[in-house]
Amino acid sequence: MRTSYAVGVDVGGTRIAVGLVERKGRVVKDAKRLTPKTGPFAVVDAIIDLVEEVCSSVQPSEVAGIGIGVPAQIDFQRQSIEFCTNLPLAGVDVRSLVMSRIRQEVTIDNDGHMAALGESRYGAAKGARDFIMITVGTGVGGGIFIGGEQFRGSRGLGGEIGHTVVDLDGEPCPCGGKGHLEAYLGRPAIAAKGKEAAKQFKGRDILSAAGGDVDAVTAESVLMAARAGDPLAREILLEAGEILGRSLVGFVNIFNPRLICVGGGIGESADYMVARAAEVMQAEALAGRRDVEVVQAVLGNDAGILGAAALAFDEHDSREGLSR
Amino acid sequence: MRTSYAVGVDVGGTRIAVGLVERKGRVVKDAKRLTPKTGPFAVVDAIIDLVEEVCSSVQPSEVAGIGIGVPAQIDFQRQSIEFCTNLPLAGVDVRSLVMSRIRQEVTIDNDGHMAALGESRYGAAKGARDFIMITVGTGVGGGIFIGGEQFRGSRGLGGEIGHTVVDLDGEPCPCGGKGHLEAYLGRPAIAAKGKEAAKQFKGRDILSAAGGDVDAVTAESVLMAARAGDPLAREILLEAGEILGRSLVGFVNIFNPRLICVGGGIGESADYMVARAAEVMQAEALAGRRDVEVVQAVLGNDAGILGAAALAFDEHDSREGLSR
Numbered sequence: 001m002r003t004s005y006a007v008g009v010d011v012g013g014t015r016i017a018v019g020l021v022e023r024k025g026r027v028v029k030d031a032k033r034l035t036p037k038t039g040p041f042a043v044v045d046a047i048i049d050l051v052e053e054v055c056s057s058v059q060p061s062e063v064a065g066i067g068i069g070v071p072a073q074i075d076f077q078r079q080s081i082e083f084c085t086n087l088p089l090a091g092v093d094v095r096s097l098v099m100s101r102i103r104q105e106v107t108i109d110n111d112g113h114m115a116a117l118g119e120s121r122y123g124a125a126k127g128a129r130d131f132i133m134i135t136v137g138t139g140v141g142g143g144i145f146i147g148g149e150q151f152r153g154s155r156g157l158g159g160e161i162g163h164t165v166v167d168l169d170g171e172p173c174p175c176g177g178k179g180h181l182e183a184y185l186g187r188p189a190i191a192a193k194g195k196e197a198a199k200q201f202k203g204r205d206i207l208s209a210a211g212g213d214v215d216a217v218t219a220e221s222v223l224m225a226a227r228a229g230d231p232l233a234r235e236i237l238l239e240a241g242e243i244l245g246r247s248l249v250g251f252v253n254i255f256n257p258r259l260i261c262v263g264g265g266i267g268e269s270a271d272y273m274v275a276r277a278a279e280v281m282q283a284e285a286l287a288g289r290r291d292v293e294v295v296q297a298v299l300g301n302d303a304g305i306l307g308a309a310a311l312a313f314d315e316h317d318s319r320e321g322l323s324r
Numbered sequence: 325m326r327t328s329y330a331v332g333v334d335v336g337g338t339r340i341a342v343g344l345v346e347r348k349g350r351v352v353k354d355a356k357r358l359t360p361k362t363g364p365f366a367v368v369d370a371i372i373d374l375v376e377e378v379c380s381s382v383q384p385s386e387v388a389g390i391g392i393g394v395p396a397q398i399d400f401q402r403q404s405i406e407f408c409t410n411l412p413l414a415g416v417d418v419r420s421l422v423m424s425r426i427r428q429e430v431t432i433d434n435d436g437h438m439a440a441l442g443e444s445r446y447g448a449a450k451g452a453r454d455f456i457m458i459t460v461g462t463g464v465g466g467g468i469f470i471g472g473e474q475f476r477g478s479r480g481l482g483g484e485i486g487h488t489v490v491d492l493d494g495e496p497c498p499c500g501g502k503g504h505l506e507a508y509l510g511r512p513a514i515a516a517k518g519k520e521a522a523k524q525f526k527g528r529d530i531l532s533a534a535g536g537d538v539d540a541v542t543a544e545s546v547l548m549a550a551r552a553g554d555p556l557a558r559e560i561l562l563e564a565g566e567i568l569g570r571s572l573v574g575f576v577n578i579f580n581p582r583l584i585c586v587g588g589g590i591g592e593s594a595d596y597m598v599a600r601a602a603e604v605m606q607a608e609a610l611a612g613r614r615d616v617e618v619v620q621a622v623l624g625n626d627a628g629i630l631g632a633a634a635l636a637f638d639e640h641d642s643r644e645g646l647s648r
Contacts, residue, residue, distance in 0.1 A: 073612060082612045130478035144578070151470070153580025154454035157613055164574025165608075168491045168567065177573060177608045243492065249501060250488025250574075254468070256477025284489075284501045288397055288406045289481050 002322065003064040006312035007051055007104070010111070010304025011035070011043070011070045013086035013138065018050035019302070020058065021309035025122035027302060029054045040092045047094070048101050064316035065105035067308030068094060069114035071139070076156030079108055085174070086138075107315045111135075111304055113150055113159060115297070116143025117314075118307030119261050123299040128259045132251055133297070134161060135264035136244070139174070140182040142263075144255065162186075166247050184243045190219035190266065193236045197222075205230035223269045234272065241273035245280025252285045252292055263297025271296060326646065327388040330636035331375055331428070334435070334628025335359070335367070335394045337410035337462070342374035343626070344382065345633035349446035351626060353378045364416040371418070372425050388640035389429035391632030392418060393438035395463070400480030403432055409498070410462075431639045435459075435628055437474055437483060439621070440467025441638075442631030443585050447623040452583045456575055457621070458485060460568070461588035463498070464506040468579065486510075490571050508567045514543035514590065517560045521546075529554035547593045558596065565597035569604025576609045576616055587621025595620060 005028070010017045012035060019030040031053045036042035051066060072084035084090045095106045109117075116133035119125040125133065129148040135141045140162030144151040152158050162182040163175055170179020174186070183189055194217045197203030198210065205228060207214065209221040225233035248260060260281075262274045278294035285292075299306055316322075329352070334341045336359060343354040355377045360366035375390060396408035408414045419430045433441075440457035443449040449457065453472040459465045464486030468475040476482050486506040487499055494503020498512065507513055518541045521527030522534065529552060531538065533545040549557035572584060584605075586598045602618035609616075623630055640646075 073610065075612075083610070146470070146475070153578070154582050155580050155613075157610075158578060158580035160577040160580075160610060160613075163577045163610055164488070165570045166489055166492060168494075168570060170492075175610060179570075180573075246489045246492060246503075249504075253484040253487040254477075254482060256479055256482035256484075258478050286397065286407070286481075286484060286487055286499060288399075289479075289484075 003316060004062045005058055006064040006309040006316070007054060007066040008305035008307065008309030008312065009047055009051065009066060009068040010114070010308060011047065011068060011087070012111075012304070013071060016043070016046050016050060017301070017305055018047070018054050019305035019309065020054040021306060023313060025306055027305060029057075030305065035087065040088045043087060043089065044092070044094060044097045047098060051098070051102055060103060063104055065107065065312040066098065066102070067114070067310070067312035067315075068098070068106060068108045069111040069304045069308045070094070070108055071111045073157055073160070074108060074110050076109060076152050078156070081108070082157070105312070105315065105319070107311055109308075109311055110141070110143075110159075112141030113143040114307030114311065115263055115299075115303045116145060116261075116307070117150060117310050118299050118303045119263065119297050120145055121310040122306050123261075123303070124295045124297050125259055125261045130255070130257045131259035131261060132161070132255060132257050133261045133263060134244070134267065136185045136262060136267035137264035138187045140185050140264075146255075161251065164247060164250065166243060181243070181247050185240050185266070187219035187266065190222050190236060190240060191217060194219065194222040194233070197232050197236065202232050206233050219266060223266065226270065237270045237273040238276050240266075241270070241276030242280050244273070245277035246284070248277060248281035248294075249284045252281060252289050256289050257292055260292060260294045261297050262294065263299070263303060268297050268300060327640060328386045329382055330388040330633040330640070331378060331390040332629035332631065332633030332636065333371055333375065333390060333392040334438070334632060335371065335392060335411070336435075336628070337395060340367070340370050340374060341625070341629055342371070342378050343629035343633065344378040345630060347637060349630055351629060353381075354629065359411065364412045367411060367413065368416070368418060368421045371422060375422070375426055384427060387428055389431065389636040390422065390426070391438070391634070391636035391639075392422070392430060392432045393435040393628045393632045394418070394432055395435045397481055397484070398432055398434050400433060400476050402480070405432070406481065429636070429639065429643070431635055433632075433635055434465070434467075434483070436465030437467040438631030438635065439587055439623075439627045440469060440585075440631070441474060441634050442623050442627045443587065443621050444469055445634040446630050447585075447627070448619045448621050449583055449585045454579070454581045455583035455585060456485070456579060456581050457585045457587060458568070458591065459588035460509045460586060460591035462511045464509050464588075470579075485575065488571060488574065490567060505567070505571050509564050509590070511543035511590065514546050514560060514564060515541060518543065518546040518557070521556050521560065526556050530557050543590060547590065550594065561594045561597040562600050565594070565600030566604050568597070569601035570608070572601060572605035572618075573608045576605060576613050580613050581616055584616060584618045585621050586618065587623070587627060592621050592624060
């Protein structure tokens with residue numbers, strides 16, 4: 001049976017957002033709340049409450065299922081959360097816990113994969129069969145589509161593109177490694193550069209974006225100052241774009257994709273950062289692979305919900321033997 | 325019809341080697357000669373002569389086809405040679421030229437892909453469905469198997485793993501880029517480090533491996549001195565192993581493979597280099613992905629022939645609708 005709706009759940013470190021989504025990608029009802037900090041069951045309860053809220057006016061039979069995106073490393077085959085840095089969900093069987101209270105099929109996946117699926121179904125990567133999604137936000141993640149399918153590696157843990165070494169003697173990475181892409185592009189890295197700049201006379205726009213308090217400078221302060229035309233803030237983001245571009249060289253040489261889509265809070269804000277990355281990549285990628293389009297993601301805050309809903313539709317259709 | 329033999333052709337910058345290969349991977353007859361330096365047609369003529377030589381005592385109907393591995397960037401779908409640094413073969417339709425003289429199906433592919441296929445069919449990666457082959461020789465190349473298939477990217481140009489940026493301000497790479505893996509591991513890089521060492525008192529073993537002439541120091545001098553126990557030569561290769569390991573971190577995080585196979589002239593010689601790479605990778609890869617085996621390739625000089633023959637068998641069988 002061809003159902004009308006799916007539920008997309010986007011579990012973030014700060015908030016949980018849930019949407020009831022039509023097949024064509026319209027969010028017909030949504031709800032969100034701050035992510036509870038009182039343990040895994042509080043998180044699961046919040047998910048269930050929000051799902052019930054958005055589904056209140058539809059019949060269960062109209063719903064294809066529930067997709068849940070988690071900022072975690074997920075063994076997709078086992079549907080288990082293996083590692084989760086910002087939330088206490090590692091080893092918690094979120095899927096079964098939700099299914100035990102709501103009679104719908106539940107599928108979980110990594111948030112970067114959800115963003116990739118969402119952009120490919122409804123956004124800037126629509127129709128692309130071979131593309132790379134990079135989300136630049138607090139962390140750097142994403143997803144890789146090969147021949148129209150999400151690439152998951154041999155155990156479902158693949159596609160973690162934020163943790164490739166781009167600098168041998170590089171900055172420490174939140175994962176414990178050194179010189180990884182995330183150590184240069186994630187919010188903490190941008191904030192650190194912003195703080196450094198804010199201490200200097202030239203960085204006064206960044207400082208005022210943070211209300212005059214150096215310690216309050218965040219990546220968003222830098223983005224805000226850059227939007228207002230501050231050259232130092234732009235320079236910080238252009239440098240990040242340069243490093244992103246250098247890493248794209250390797251991704252393009254390996255994956256030979258048609259399209260690269262840059263999303264996430266930082267990636268969607270700074271078009272000039274993305275443009276610089278594209279320039280740098282095109283100058284250094286091996287000849288013959290350079291005709292790859294680099295675009296910004298367009299789904300914004302809804303990317304997680306839409307990707308998760310798309311996954312729920314796909315899983316439903318594959319259970320029912322329907323083709324897309 | 326299930327044929328008995330395939331012909332594998334390994335076109336190198338220095339020599340062309342051709343073998344008549346049984347399905348089980350035994351090379352029953354082989355022939356080689358130096359690669360002609362007098363232009364593309366001389367290379368093609370040499371290939372044809374060698375193929376005729378190894379096939380002289382078998383019936384054409386017993387041969388599944390001819391596979392030709394070229395150190396070039398190849399558009400596999402079009403069977404065209406797009407770029408070729410060491411040989412004048414770019415744009416030359418090697419496949420058609422050989423087929424016009426020998427009535428056999430011909431399939432060409434990149435030499436790194438051939439090595440990956442050869443090791444997966446007959447060598448150290450036998451039976452592995454998800455693995456990465458890295459060839460460390462004059463260049464750094466390889467192939468990526470996903471779900472038992474060679475990964476080629478959207479246009480057949482994928483899998484070029486030697487040209488990922490591992491160091492932002494890094495060494496110039498033969499491809500024109502900067503800080504690529506090949507700039508640290510390829511023969512020229514190892515030779516340069518060997519020369520530097522040979523100029524110092526401590527590097528005397530490397531120097532004597534080169535017959536006492538600093539300018540004659542090659543990567544092979546370093547390998548030879550290391551085999552004889554010279555600590556400085558070993559250190560050069562251990563450092564290369566460390567950099568290889570750092571790059572494996574990214575590959576493992578992205579591909580989540582079961583196995584990594586290191587081959588090529590340098591990769592097959594230096595087991596301690598490969599062991600160091602494995603150590604470094606396992607210490608820095610994201611948790612949950614570290615249980616990947618790292619092995620040395622075993623096919624040696626026959627890797628190219630065997631991989632090319634395996635491709636010819638596969639293409640034959642897929643034309644005939646036979647499964648492997």
